[in-house]
Amino acid sequence: MSDDFAEIEDAVARLRQDGLDDVLRAHREAAKAPPAPPSIIPAPEFPYSIPHPLSGTARIRCPLDGCPWYHDENPDTEPVRLVLPLDYAAEDVTAALTARANARGDARRLRVEEAITAHFADDHPDR
């Protein structure tokens, strides 16, 4: 009986060690990645709190003092779809979640940058 427990404890310890190694490897890889490109996007505000139906909305204001313009981004309006192969494995789910998050982040950044660029062209053409 105690051999079974020892075997299980060994297996759990190996799994923990493997998981920790994965996390540490991911941190090392992330540290080697090039820095994110500079962005024109100011830090967002979150004007609606739970349980407001628009909670989760990120509001990006014009960075110029006194300008009332803002752009709202609500992640709930984005489609939530995960593309997996028919015979998917756990790694496929992780890769699909990462790919979807990256694609949504890229699309969001592009929308906000385009909104800010259009706002500056319309309302601050001298800046």
Ligand SMILES: [Zn+2]
């Ligand atoms: Zn403005």
